[in-house]
Amino acid sequence: MFALLRCLKDFVTYDADREFYAKVFPESVTKVDLMRLRKMRKTDFARVLEIEAKNYRFPWSQETFKDCFAALSYTCWVCEEGDKVVGYGILSIAAGEAHILNISVAPEAQGLGVGRKMMEHLIEIARKKAQTLFLEVRVSNTKAQALYESLGFNEIGIRKNYYPAENNSREHAIMLALELL
Numbered sequence: 001m002f003a004l005l006r007c008l009k010d011f012v013t014y015d016a017d018r019e020f021y022a023k024v025f026p027e028s029v030t031k032v033d034l035m036r037l038r039k040m041r042k043t044d045f046a047r048v049l050e051i052e053a054k055n056y057r058f059p060w061s062q063e064t065f066k067d068c069f070a071a072l073s074y075t076c077w078v079c080e081e082g083d084k085v086v087g088y089g090i091l092s093i094a095a096g097e098a099h100i101l102n103i104s105v106a107p108e109a110q111g112l113g114v115g116r117k118m119m120e121h122l123i124e125i126a127r128k129k130a131q132t133l134f135l136e137v138r139v140s141n142t143k144a145q146a147l148y149e150s151l152g153f154n155e156i157g158i159r160k161n162y163y164p165a166e167n168n169s170r171e172h173a174i175m176l177a178l179e180l181l
């Protein structure tokens, strides 16, 4: 009960501080600082699917998002600017291992720091319950690889022909891991 109240107080205080600094020292607060991370709701699905379709040639279906949302070992987050969702991330944690299953930022909000903000948040959640955080990334996705490497992830292997690709072909995945202890 006290932990819940403390969480609520920290959240309210943080929001109030951010708004105070944005008003008094506008140059000290970036656009991304003013964005908020919160748990995904079912009402976010339409926007999440819209971003998913824009970002991936082979997007997840609504059913896949629903399954992630329903699974107890999964936690699904969004980042919003005002009341508009600009990105999302999905993490699973089981038996001391965490996996980032999806992270995606709306094309118009990319390159501002939203992806890094979401990754740092998911890493902090994973750190509380897991020893290692894993993820896979397409060999061609050098932008995401740069983000993961800057956060300390290391390559631990290749999953051959893991992803569907153009013309019925397949693309390898690079497997990355971050030690959390």
Ligand SMILES: CC(C)(COP(=O)(O)OP(=O)(O)OC[C@H]1O[C@@H](n2cnc3c(N)ncnc32)[C@H](O)[C@@H]1OP(=O)(O)O)[C@@H](O)C(=O)NCCC(=O)NCCS
Pocket (backbone or CB within 6 Å): 055, 103, 104, 105, 106, 109, 110, 111, 112, 113, 114, 115, 116, 117, 136, 137, 138, 141, 142, 143, 144, 146, 147, 150
């Ligand atoms: C990958 C993705 C999540 C990154 O999110 P983002 O908000 O654009 O990234 P950020 O602005 O937080 O940048 C974080 C880092 O990513 C890398 N990065 C971002 N844009 C880049 C670009 N155009 N070229 C190369 N590296 C880039 C840099 O390392 C950057 O760190 P820096 O700003 O300190 O240089 C986002 O581009 C995205 O949603 N892509 C489509 C979906 C996807 O590929 N998801 C990952 C699947 S594994």
